[in-house]
Amino acid sequence: MSESASFDPPYLHPDYRSTVLRAPRRPLVRLPDEWFHHAPGPVFGRVPVAPTDSDLTRQHRGEPLGERIIITGRVLDGDGRAVPNTLVEIWQANAAGRYVDPCDDHTAPLDPNFTGAGRCLTDGGGRYRFVTVKPGAYPWRNHPNAWRPAHVHFSLFGNELVSRLVTQMYFPGDPLMPYDPILQAIPDPRGRERLVARFDIQTTEPEWALGYSWDIVLRGRSATPMEA
Amino acid sequence: MGDVPTPSQTVGPFFAFALPFADGEQAADGAGPDSVRIQGQLLDGADEPVPDGLLEVWQTDQFARSQTDPEGAFQFVVRKPPAIPGPNGALQAPHMNLIVFARGLLKHLVTRLYFPDEAAANAVDPVLQEVEPGRRHTLIARDDGGVLHFDVHLQGEEETVFFAS
Numbered sequence: 001m002s003e004s005a006s007f008d009p010p011y012l013h014p015d016y017r018s019t020v021l022r023a024p025r026r027p028l029v030r031l032p033d034e035w036f037h038h039a040p041g042p043v044f045g046r047v048p049v050a051p052t053d054s055d056l057t058r059q060h061r062g063e064p065l066g067e068r069i070i071i072t073g074r075v076l077d078g079d080g081r082a083v084p085n086t087l088v089e090i091w092q093a094n095a096a097g098r099y100v101d102p103c104d105d106h107t108a109p110l111d112p113n114f115t116g117a118g119r120c121l122t123d124g125g126g127r128y129r130f131v132t133v134k135p136g137a138y139p140w141r142n143h144p145n146a147w148r149p150a151h152v153h154f155s156l157f158g159n160e161l162v163s164r165l166v167t168q169m170y171f172p173g174d175p176l177m178p179y180d181p182i183l184q185a186i187p188d189p190r191g192r193e194r195l196v197a198r199f200d201i202q203t204t205e206p207e208w209a210l211g212y213s214w215d216i217v218l219r220g221r222s223a224t225p226m227e228a
Numbered sequence: 229m230g231d232v233p234t235p236s237q238t239v240g241p242f243f244a245f246a247l248p249f250a251d252g253e254q255a256a257d258g259a260g261p262d263s264v265r266i267q268g269q270l271l272d273g274a275d276e277p278v279p280d281g282l283l284e285v286w287q288t289d290q291f292a293r294s295q296t297d298p299e300g301a302f303q304f305v306v307r308k309p310p311a312i313p314g315p316n317g318a319l320q321a322p323h324m325n326l327i328v329f330a331r332g333l334l335k336h337l338v339t340r341l342y343f344p345d346e347a348a349a350n351a352v353d354p355v356l357q358e359v360e361p362g363r364r365h366t367l368i369a370r371d372d373g374g375v376l377h378f379d380v381h382l383q384g385e386e387e388t389v390f391f392a393s
């Protein structure tokens with residue numbers, strides 16, 4: 001098992017009820033790392049990315065309600081090198097904690113000026129940047145009085161099969177984080193900390209938007225690894 | 229904490245407005261001579277369909293994405309790839325890499341789809357050799373009148389073989 005695997009949550013985490021019938025029960029078949037390293041990443045160029053897709057506050061006629069924020073950071077590989085020109089997709093609830101998804105039956109209001117989905121490509125330095133509104137917390141039915149902390153979903157590709165990542169970014173100081181079985185499924189506190197963005201006064205734009213900084217470290221490497 | 233890789237979290241139930249894209253299920257032109265249609269169902273440990281799953285196929289120059297429907301069904305159109313050498317030089321049978329996301333999966337699953345008309349190549353495929361013989365069939369699609377059928381069982385007697393590094 002590669003060392004990095006220990007920072008991921010286990011498949012079976014009964015506190016998160018949906019894992020019980022969906023986590024594989026048999027051990028995964030371990031393949032040598034190079035089998036994944038040598039599996040090249042996909043041609044995600046078919047996924048359409050328009051320049052305006054990175055600003056979730058300008059996808060409708062008016063501006064969405066909520067606290068305008070900027071989320072930016074770098075996408076890095078396992079060696080700490082920038083991953084340029086890679087697809088980053090995000091999706092989230094609106095400021096009231098409601099997803100536009102028709103399956104979301106939370107009673108909080110929809111916002112006609114907010115969809116909550118964005119895409120961008122990292123620049124030459126591996127940097128991404130989104131403008132959006134801070135998502136609200138919302139209730140779910142996992143256990144009595146269960147609430148998800150505010151979060152933004154992220155999907156990343158990187159260069160190889162092993163670097164594919166879908167995760168969630170949380171906000172610093174959110175009092176719901178200790179109660180969330182999805183975040184707490186990550187056994188190592190360093191792994192949980194990795195998912196919490198940092199408030200960044202440098203990214204914050206005066207009289208316009210609060211800034212959050214969040215770097216993402218993918219597994220795998222840009223270059224062919226040297227195998228012993 | 230420079231070395232800590234960013235951990236995985238579930239795709240959750242509410243991605244359908246964000247991740248699917250136009251013609252995303254078609255990595256290949258369906259009318260092409262080497263194109264193959266793949267259909268299957270994503271099932272949980274109670275053999276119930278998983279209606280909030282997302283599958284991706286990856287192979288060299290092909291990428292496609294399919295959201296499951298209320299019956300847990302997904303579909304792809306791909307080009308059947310050639311046999312390609314693995315890292316140790318041994319030839320791998322033609323296959324597609326398949327990634328499974330769903331609510332309740334804290335980390336995605338990786339499996340492989342092999343082709344039913346490649347019995348000889350499948351018999352010596354170096355990755356299939358790593359799988360106990362009684363479970364290899366969970367990785368080989370079934371020819372269903374010209375359409376390849378490939379169910380993904382997350383648990384149970386027929387649990388699909390999943391891979392990890």
